[in-house]
Amino acid sequence: MPGGRMGAGWGGRFRGCGYRMTIPRQIIMKVLSGTDKHLSAEDIYMKAHKTNQDMGLTTVYRTLELLMQMGVVVKFDFGDGRARYELTEGTKSKHHHHLICTSCNRIVEYTDFMDEEMEFLKRAEKGLSKKHKFDIKSHIIQFYGLCDKCKKKK
């Protein structure tokens, strides 16, 4: 497949949920698909803005809200005052979680212990779904503490 039609496949996904596929939405999907970072709404806006000058920040927020409802995106709060977003089905990044330094807000991604985690989560999600009648779509695991530097600084 040629590289030009990125995000084309997302049209069906949007339409399947009763929404329309638009230029801004294509660009936003392209930005999200093309990174392995935790982008804020403004990060996404700035990247998208290079492709389409007319894009508005408001549209980024609206689209992210939509994508969250569709289960395509997860929203994180790392404590720095702005929300971060990641594709759930990342073509680039593997399933991972985060260590967060409560002192300097540094984020460390880790992919260790995913086997043990998977085993634990599989059982937990199954049981919780049934007991609390929840349709679980995603999860977040975060560890808080002091990073290397902040530990020494203290």
Added chain:
Amino acid sequence: MPGGRMGAGWGGRFRGCGYRMTIPRQIIMKVLSGTDKHLSAEDIYMKAHKTNQDMGLTTVYRTLELLMQMGVVVKFDFGDGRARYELTEGTKSKHHHHLICTSCNRIVEYTDFMDEEMEFLKRAEKGLSKKHKFDIKSHIIQFYGLCDKCKKKK
């Protein structure tokens, strides 16, 4: 121990961290100790305000920030635009996590699977601490999805 001196024990904790014990801080600790709910800063402010008319919302925010640094309180983001706070060493509540409905923001607490979780966490925290040189103080596990009502509504 008579019921009047609630939070007196916290004085040493504050002073031990190089801070002073004050009336507002005593009241805030009393409020936090006396609930098993997820209180927002304003929730705490309103409860504290009944005891001490002069208390300011600013002080609540400042004290919570302090308590977080001291590891006494954990801050949650349930997606409703305001942070929630809970004592880590809850005298009332057990260790638990949350199911969050992405549609109506309903929160369900659960204490199931804590044995399996404890086992998984113990191993993960130990390994992660060593590998990433993080001094892990706390963790958050949250499941996102649709609650019973929102599932049917769709």
Added chain:
DNA sequence: ATTGATAATGGAAACCATTTTCAATAAGAA
């Protein structure tokens, strides 16, 4: 291809939880 109902957009203004500022006050060591 054209039409038309209406979903989606962008810019500005509004919103609102949280932070900052600063003069007044209170804690606690000496």
Added chain:
DNA sequence: TTCTTATTGAAAATGGTTTCCATTATCAAT
């Protein structure tokens, strides 16, 4: 009690996110 300075409350500022609304674009039906 005195003195240093951490802490406080009120008001103003901040800034990420939402809301409004007139304009535009999508796409199913023609």
